[in-house]
Amino acid sequence: MAQAETDDVVTLSDVRKRYDVGGVVEALAGVSLSLPAESYTAVMGPSGSGKSSLLNLVGGLDTPTEGTVTVGEQELSTATEAERAAIRGSQVGFIFQTFNLMPRLTAVENVAMPLVFDEWGRAERHERARELLADVGLGKRLDHKPTELSGGQRQRVAIARALAPNPELILADEPTGNVDTETGDQIMGLLDDLHAAGNTILLVTHERRIAEHAGRVVHVRDGVIERIEELSG
Numbered sequence: 001m002a003q004a005e006t007d008d009v010v011t012l013s014d015v016r017k018r019y020d021v022g023g024v025v026e027a028l029a030g031v032s033l034s035l036p037a038e039s040y041t042a043v044m045g046p047s048g049s050g051k052s053s054l055l056n057l058v059g060g061l062d063t064p065t066e067g068t069v070t071v072g073e074q075e076l077s078t079a080t081e082a083e084r085a086a087i088r089g090s091q092v093g094f095i096f097q098t099f100n101l102m103p104r105l106t107a108v109e110n111v112a113m114p115l116v117f118d119e120w121g122r123a124e125r126h127e128r129a130r131e132l133l134a135d136v137g138l139g140k141r142l143d144h145k146p147t148e149l150s151g152g153q154r155q156r157v158a159i160a161r162a163l164a165p166n167p168e169l170i171l172a173d174e175p176t177g178n179v180d181t182e183t184g185d186q187i188m189g190l191l192d193d194l195h196a197a198g199n200t201i202l203l204v205t206h207e208r209r210i211a212e213h214a215g216r217v218v219h220v221r222d223g224v225i226e227r228i229e230e231l232s233g
Contacts, residue, residue: 009169009200010035010058015067017053017223027053028064029223035202037168040195042203042211045220051204052173054220058202059092059171060084071169089117093162097174099154101146101161107133108142111160118165132160136190152183159190170194172203176210188213 010033017028028050035041035058043051056062057069060076063084069076074087088094101110111129112120120128133142136156146154155175162170172191176184192213195201203214211217217229 007037008034009037009039009072010202011068011070012054012057013068013070015054015057015064015069017050017057017062018065026223028057030067031220031223031225033218033225035169035200038195038198038200039216040201040203040214041216041218042205042214043218043220044205044208044211045226046206049220050223051220053223055171055173055202055204058169059094060088085117089114090165091167091169093165093167093170095155095158095162095170095172095175097177099146099151099158099178101154101157103146106143106145107138107149107157107160110146110157111164114161114164128164129160132163133157135163136160150183151179152186155179155183155187156190159187163194168200170199170201172201174205175203176205176207184210 012031012033015028015031016026019025019027031054043054045051057064058071060071064077067077071087072091074083076084102113105113108126108129111132112125115125115128130142133139136159138153138156141149141153149157175191176187179187188210191201205211212231215231217231219226219229
């Protein structure tokens, strides 16, 4: 379903997600939410509130039990795995708390990896990766593997990798969770810059000071949206 009449990058409509884990658990219980283009939204809530489930549905890593999830012009609820993978590879950039880097690959190779699925040539992929790593302050760490980098440097590689296909939507799952406070502030500065450059950002966090980088905070509990807080400034 196209979103021609709106400027929303993401639309969730009455989304429910149930898991069978020896009994039915409803992670999301009727969530409706829109992300306007170039918006910056943080999602907060206690453990088990449905934050990660929401992010996984928006990113096409999972499908809803009921309701619809639309990213751009693609309805993910009825999309095939191949169609969802294509969206993940071209329209969505993921930043994970655990970095999710390939341990045997260098920084350049990790950043270039998403472009393999977009049929870029090897030289073009690596040139794009070198430029992005320089942008995040790792121009001198191109050939280092993840084990040779600090936690903050690994997260910078992960951010560069997320940006490789030039996605419109950035999904960040606790991006400062495995780094110290100073490094976390630097990571958030990079995300602020991405938002200023026109990216739409959806951030999951349990830290209020991190959420305050966003323009609004969606508070979730027990699988539902309790309230949406608009932040000034």
